Amino acid sequence: MKKSFNKEELTIMSFYNCDDRIKLINQLESVVENVDEVEIESEINEIVIKLKGMTDDEFKEIDFKNIIEIEEDI
Structure with missing residues (x-):
């Protein structure tokens, strides 16, 4: 099962x-x-729970680039 992160969680990470x-x-x-x-x-704590439930391969698929681009546009 793929875990998803909201904007706030991605920003913290x-x-x-x-x-x-x-x-x-x-x-x-x-x-x-x-x-x-x-x-x-x-x-x-919610982020940690999601991360613990992921595999390393799933973690590598997280796209932090999008959150950085959103912040730069603001």
């Missing part, structure tokens, strides 16, 4: 510029420990 799924999971899990806002913590 793109901050870490990580091409390895496990490293990204580890970075997000370490960040969530220091987050004070429940909404952001929840969003990060």
Whole structure:
């Protein structure tokens, strides 16, 4: 089953510029420990759950380029 990410999730993941799924999971899990806002913590936890349910090949198919192009247009 292919996991999909919304714009906010892709934006959060793109901050870490990580091409390895496990490293990204580890970075997000370490960040969530220091987050004070429940909404952001929840969003990060949802990302981690989706990433853990993916294969490395599925992770490589995530298109971060589109989110970067959207941000540049703004």
